[in-house]
Amino acid sequence: MSQKLTDEQKRKLFNGQLAPPYRLAKLHDYNGDLSKRWAVEFWVWNQNLNNGKGGLHRKQKKFTTKLSADERRRQAQEFIFDINEALILGYHIQSTKTSDxxxxxxxxxxxxxxxxxxxxxxxxxxxxxxxxxxxxxxxxxxxxxxxxxxxxxxxxxxxxxxxxxxxxxxxxxxxxxxxxxxxxxxxxxxxxxxxxxxxRAFINENPFSNIKKAQQKKSQKHAFRKYHKDILLPYLREKDPQLYYVCMFEYYLFLRPGEIQTLKISQIQWEEKRVVINNDSKTGRPRFPVISEACEKVILEMGVLGLNPDFYVFGKSRKPGPVCTGHNTFRRRFMEIRDKLGIESKYSLYSWKHTGNLDSLMAGVNIKAIQQQNGHTDIATTDAYLQSLGFEHNEQIRSKQPSID
Structure with missing residues (x-):
């Protein structure tokens, strides 16, 4: 304690006793069951309990299940000796109350x-x-x-x-x-x-701030090529029309599978020719992918306009409805078709979004428009994303580099 107390003050602090009450530490070993986390339990006087009147506070020290029985008992014995000595000598948790x-x-x-x-x-x-x-x-x-x-x-x-x-x-x-x-x-x-x-001034320094990131390989994303589209699109149209339209929404609107799964008809703002994503799955902010003329034809073909606005566009019954499809349903269905058609496993349902980005860029859509459609916070993010698709194409060099002749 920081100051010497009179016996009267001690009794007032320690529930009528001259020293803080306690219960000595003991080991709970669950009859030697090594699958459980053994613990040393003790009770220490905590002056902050019961509105400042104080009370016994139960505390534990647990031991990892990776230790053997002998190791646990040895560590427990050492801890019990130290904490019991401290308790006997008057260790307790002092009041944090102050007038300031x-x-x-x-x-x-x-x-x-x-x-x-x-x-x-x-x-x-x-x-x-x-x-x-x-x-x-x-x-x-x-x-x-x-x-x-x-x-x-x-x-x-x-x-x-x-x-x-x-x-x-x-x-x-x-x-x-x-x-x-x-x-x-x-x-x-x-x-x-x-x-x-x-x-919030709980710490002076961030203990993680000076730790450097480990070197990692840049992930390569994969867009479908023409021969993939020629194989996949006719098959999807015939065998799984709902999944076909899911792929189209990824391709044209740059939506992620999770955003498509929970998309409601009300989010298709037909007059404004845009879709509202209230919480972008990466940033948490709203974004508004544009419905292009090509995408407009897809939506009209689906026949979802005019249906109950609270229906999910891609419902559980493979048509618009009140219940959305399961979280991984579209991925599993696409993987089954991909494997059946002999397409490499590096291509996923998400590859349709990558394909839409790459095809748009190659068709002359500027990078700023691609950034906005993706909902990226800055051009640098879009540029890094396109590079991950293998696009390091320099149009200025391709179209304007002079011939040596």
Missing amino acids: NKEAAIYAKETISATDGIDVILKIIKVQLKSSSYKDYKLECDKLKNYIEEKYPGLLLQDLDTQIALEFLDFEQVEKNLSNTTRNNKLSAFKSVFESLKT
Whole structure:
């Protein structure tokens, strides 16, 4: 304690006792069951409980299931000795109450645990992100919390440094045999989470900010060639008309399979000749792909205009209806047809979007219009995307380079 207390003050603080109450630590080993996470349990006096009146606070130290029984018991014995000694000598969690609210807030941030700090920022970003994006962040943060609990129990948020962050990323990659791309995606997520903590003054430095991305291969995207179209399109028209139109929406509107799956008739704004995507699956912002004259013919042929606007364009019953198709249904159906026709597996349903982009560019559509149709935030993104399709075609060189003759 920071100051000497009278016996009366001690009794007031510690529920009538001269020293903080506690319950000594003991090991729960589940009768030797190694499939369970053994834990040492102890109870410490926490002055912050019960509106500042204090109370016993149950805490645990858990052991990873990767340890043998002997290793767990040895670590447990060491921990029990240390924590019991501390409890007997008066270890307790002091009150964070202070007359200065600002001082209290600073104290709370300085003494918050790493796992609690991560929980705090997750609650904040939950209301800022789409539910699917939030789930991805939470999944990664839960992995980091579990790692900290096993390797650094009780770690304060301010003590989570770059070394621990790097250890965690290395552990994840080695244990799960992750690619550099997946590792880099994790790194980007944690940089964002901890930057939010830094912005809110929970930490002074972002422990992930100075970690460099691992080198990764540029992914090659594949667009269909003419002979693919000649094989696929007639077959799709005859055998699976709904899937044929799904491919057309990807090709002309640059929609992603998930956006097509949940597309409603009301999102087709026929008078404005555009489709409304309320939440772009990559950026979360609305975008408005244009209905070209070629795409207009496809929509008229489908006969969806004038139907119930709340119907899904590509319903579960293979026609517009009140229930949308399953998440991976279109992908599975396309893969079956692709394989049946002997087309290489590197081509996917998504390849129709790539094909639409490449064909539009080759037909003379300028890159700014392609950027807008894709909903890319800048030209650089569109340029990188087109390069990933193998397009490094320089029209100026092709059409204007002089002959040496």
